[in-house]
Each structure stands twice: as structure tokens, then as C-alpha cells.
Amino acid sequence: MTQIALFNPPKFHPHRPARPMMARDADSMYWMSRYVERAEHIARLLLINSNLLVDVGDLALNIQQREWQSVLGSLRVDSATIPPGDGALGMRVASYLAFDPENPSSLLCCLTRARENARGIRENISLEMWESLNTLYWSISADEARTHFEESPDDFYRQVIAGSMLFQGLTDQTLSHDQGWLFIQLGKFLERVEVTCRIIEHKFNVLPTEDPRQEGALRTIHWMAVLRCCCSIEAYRRHHVGDMDPMRVASFLILERNFPRSVRYGVGKAHDAIAAIRNEVNPLAIDPAERVLGRLDAQLEYAELSEMLVDGIPTYLQKIQTQLAEVAVAMQNSYFQH
Numbered sequence: 001m002t003q004i005a006l007f008n009p010p011k012f013h014p015h016r017p018a019r020p021m022m023a024r025d026a027d028s029m030y031w032m033s034r035y036v037e038r039a040e041h042i043a044r045l046l047l048i049n050s051n052l053l054v055d056v057g058d059l060a061l062n063i064q065q066r067e068w069q070s071v072l073g074s075l076r077v078d079s080a081t082i083p084p085g086d087g088a089l090g091m092r093v094a095s096y097l098a099f100d101p102e103n104p105s106s107l108l109c110c111l112t113r114a115r116e117n118a119r120g121i122r123e124n125i126s127l128e129m130w131e132s133l134n135t136l137y138w139s140i141s142a143d144e145a146r147t148h149f150e151e152s153p154d155d156f157y158r159q160v161i162a163g164s165m166l167f168q169g170l171t172d173q174t175l176s177h178d179q180g181w182l183f184i185q186l187g188k189f190l191e192r193v194e195v196t197c198r199i200i201e202h203k204f205n206v207l208p209t210e211d212p213r214q215e216g217a218l219r220t221i222h223w224m225a226v227l228r229c230c231c232s233i234e235a236y237r238r239h240h241v242g243d244m245d246p247m248r249v250a251s252f253l254i255l256e257r258n259f260p261r262s263v264r265y266g267v268g269k270a271h272d273a274i275a276a277i278r279n280e281v282n283p284l285a286i287d288p289a290e291r292v293l294g295r296l297d298a299q300l301e302y303a304e305l306s307e308m309l310v311d312g313i314p315t316y317l318q319k320i321q322t323q324l325a326e327v328a329v330a331m332q333n334s335y336f337q338h
Helices: 023-056 061-074 089-099 107-120 127-141 145-151 153-174 179-203 215-229 233-239 246-255 263-281 288-301 305-311 313-336
Strands: none
Touching: 023 061, 023 089, 023 107, 023 127, 023 153, 023 179, 023 215, 023 313, 061 089, 061 179, 089 107, 089 145, 107 127, 127 145, 127 153, 145 153, 153 179, 179 215, 179 246, 179 263, 179 313, 215 233, 215 246, 233 246, 246 263, 246 305, 246 313, 263 288, 263 313, 288 313, 305 313
């Protein structure tokens, strides 16, 4: 009697760990996301600071310089690198942060590096993501970009901000939420938390105190600008009605549980992402980056404003940035150097 061989399908193991992404691809996903997020923050800082100086009217030269120093400090740019010239300081800073190819914190440099990373992983991202990022890149590198910038810098900044948000939305809607997407989330939220910390820290050093008669009004304008830099003025007003108290603003931007631009929210999402990656790749491993983010997440979960005031809010934020640096090094060693 002839026996018929039956086809035995391969066994499916639902709990088998997923294969880790290639280190090169994970690195590109992560940095593509960080550079796009960074470009958005740079454009928004330039937009809000320019509008702030218009709102407050004529200011002493030293106060204007402190304002632009605050922007440079938030982006970790040395003021000595600003090219000298006869033009106004604000325009020279804006041009340097927009177009200088030697400045790693310029919009042109950030979007160039984001596009280079995306091109290296073209097969791992969606067509919509690539087209969006490519369009954003050419909007700032084309020959007419400088003319557009000089004619209407505000529109130029808004174009970059809108392009970043479009890219992030397309990423969430057109890319599988697998390891690649998780590395993108890590890059986005770590960059967002770091810049938010630096914005708050540096603004505490530039609040006007020279004229007591204007201190209240100028303080309100300053802290409204801080909230606008973090896309949070409407959300803040829903929680707090009245004066723009610096401590309330700082507490909201650091500790608010449900606001996507707060430090606490960003750390929590970054921790969720790194935990999901580790759970897929090696569920029994102990991930150094996850450990640091877990401690920071727990710290922020139970933190109170009174704790931040013990050493001062700038010092508290500097400690958070130190922990974020530890996370970046741990991720480099665990995922990007194989």
C-alpha cells in the first residue's frame, strides 16, 4: 500500500524571542528620529525667541544678548562660533542655526543627517516617510531656501516644524510598530526630554530683574515663551489659570503625567520602548539603559515640586540630563556597536 507523505508545516513558537535588528539599522532608525526632532526644536526656539523680542519691544542690548545666549545654551552651541558681522545679533544667530553646514546644531545639518540615515534604511521605512523627509530636506537645502528665509523667517521655521510633525505622524501611521518603530520612539522622546530640560534650565537664568516695574509683565511674557517652546501654553492654561508662575510652569513641564511634551511623559515612553525592545530580543537580560530609565521614571513618578527646590530646578534638571547621557552610552554599547 502506497503511503502518502503528509506536509508537516513548521512549528510556530509564539514565545520565541524575536531576532534583534542589525545594529546599523537600529542606529539609523534612532538617529534619524533624533535629528528630525532636534530640527523641530531648533526651528521652534528661533521662532518663539524672535517673537518674544518683538513682544517686549525695545530692550537693552545686554538683555537681548542674554536672550540669544539662552537659545544657544539650550542647543549647546558656543556663542564664540557665531560668525562676526555688521548685522543684528539675532539675525546672525538665526542664520547660523539655520544654514551653517559646519554647525552640527543647524537645521541644514540636522535634516541632512536625518535624510542620510533614512536613505541607509530605505527598505525599513515606508515610502510616505521617505517622501516626507526628502521634501523637508529639499525645502531647506534648495537654492531658494535662503531667499525664503530672508523674506519670511517665521514662515520658514513653521515649515520645518510642520514637516517634522508630518513625518512623525506618518511614522506612526505607516510603519509597523516593531523594533524599528521602537528605536524611533526612543530617539524622539530622549531628544525631546533633553531639549525640554535645557530650555527650562536656561530660562531660569535670563528672567529680567533690572526694572522692578516691569518684572511682572516681562516675567509673564518670558514664561509664556517657555511654554510655547514646548507646545504647551494651552495645556498649561487648562490646569492653571492666572499668573505665569515660574515654579508652576516648571512643575508642569517636568512632572505632568499626561502631557506628551513633559519630561515625565517622555521618560515614561522612552522606558516603555527600551523595555519592549529588550523583551523582544532577550527577555531574560538586564538592560543597562532600561535600568537607568526605569530609575528615572520611578523618580519622576513620585517627585514633588518641593524636592526639586532643594538644590534648585536648574540643578535638578542637570541631574536628569546626566542620566539621559548614561542612557545614550548604554544604548550605544548594547545595540549599536555589534
